[in-house]
Amino acid sequence: MDKIAVVILNWNGVKLLEQFLPSVIQFSAGATIYVADNASTDDSVNFVKENFPTVQIIKNTANHGFAKGYNDALKNVNAEIYALVNSDIEVTENWLQPILETFNTEKHTAIIQPKILDFKNKEYFEYAGGAGGFIDKFGFPYCRGRIFDTIEKDEGQYDDNCELSWASGACFFIRSEVYNELKGFDESFFAHQEEIDLCWRALNEGYVIKYNSGSTVYHVGGATLSQGNPKKTYLNFRNSLLMLVKNLPKKGLFFVIFFRMVLDGIAGIRFLTQGKFKHTLAILHAHFSFYCISLKYIRKRKYFQIKQYYTVKSIVYLYYIKKVIVFKEIFNTNQNIKN
Missing domain, CATH: 3.90.550.10 (Spore Coat Polysaccharide Biosynthesis Protein SpsA; Chain A)
Structure with missing residues (x-):
């Protein structure tokens, strides 16, 4: 070997x-x-x-x-x-x-x-x-x-x-x-x-x-699918939901997924205001695909899921509302990151 x-x-x-x-x-x-x-x-x-x-x-x-x-x-x-x-x-x-x-x-x-x-x-x-x-x-x-x-x-x-x-x-x-x-x-x-x-x-x-x-x-990045490709938007949004179904701890599972889907909807509206109609359709397609196969992914859940899987509650809120754009502004000390 x-x-x-x-x-x-x-x-x-x-x-x-x-x-x-x-x-x-x-x-x-x-x-x-x-x-x-x-x-x-x-x-x-x-x-x-x-x-x-x-x-x-x-x-x-x-x-x-x-x-x-x-x-x-x-x-x-x-x-x-x-x-x-x-x-x-x-x-x-x-x-x-x-x-x-x-x-x-x-x-x-x-x-x-x-x-x-x-x-x-x-x-x-x-x-x-x-x-x-x-x-x-x-x-x-x-x-x-x-x-x-x-x-x-x-x-x-x-x-x-x-x-x-x-x-x-x-x-x-x-x-x-x-x-x-x-x-x-x-x-x-x-x-x-x-x-x-x-x-x-x-x-x-x-x-x-x-x-x-x-x-x-x-x-180089983007050599296969560029950041602006609607197919990439579809895969990212669909796969994020599937990943949550598989790996979230049981407590709060449905709330987190529901709130995530609301945030996805806001993202879709934002794409619309930017004239990126194909990306809005990609999000809708991602959600429809998720509905069709979510039960299959529930069956993939394991017995144990770690409870503290995240480091901040909402990076979307910090970035778009609080205007925190640099990682060190979130963690200005290393106390929240295991060395």
Whole structure:
């Protein structure tokens, strides 16, 4: 069994592989590198074979998205640690060593995220994960370094190691035994929020999720679906509701989901006022889909759910009403974050 496997999920991303795979190969000594191809119709597979013969290729039978794409691919990977890396990630020298040291010394730590900066503007954190993720009471995610659309400059303010609520799927390290115990990503999600759901399930099982600032990567972001894509809006809103049904503690379950749906409605009205009609329709579609499959997801609930899963009651209120736009303004001391 390998110690660590770097697995890059690809779909029609030959240009991204050409640009970013060399840094992964250069700085990942000791790791086995895989490209898991989601039935691409471009020249991705042949390109990797011809130009990077040391990289192993896994061919999935169809494009099943992020969740099932990784679940299928990882059945073919035998390693203690999975490093799931987007194809638009540039890694840096020594990016693996701090992560492996944490796994070696902290046996209850199951999932780790590095510092994720913006490839296009390398002094700033990147939207997808920043310096690690948290959620509020109603399931809205936010990051150290990014709250909604406000991105912070990296000035060393998050050069630490701390516990998280979730780690970004853009660069996601997980013990293989934990991944298998949790049965991987929820394939019904297809893409978006699946890593938050997996992390929440890990927390419910007593595992620890960490951020490690000693490892840095740069992420392009939006290479598959841009922030303004209605399909992304649909997946994010639907999957958030499904995640809440699965993982919320029993007490207050229906109130939280109802209030979240009210907030979704407000978001839909906001899109309307901005002329973004397709996004309003995407939210309506997300809610309709949720109604159709919510009973199935109630059956996925486990016996135990942690009660204190959130760090603030409403990040929406703090951001839009109180105008709190920087993470440190919420937590100006570290007393609310486990070090």
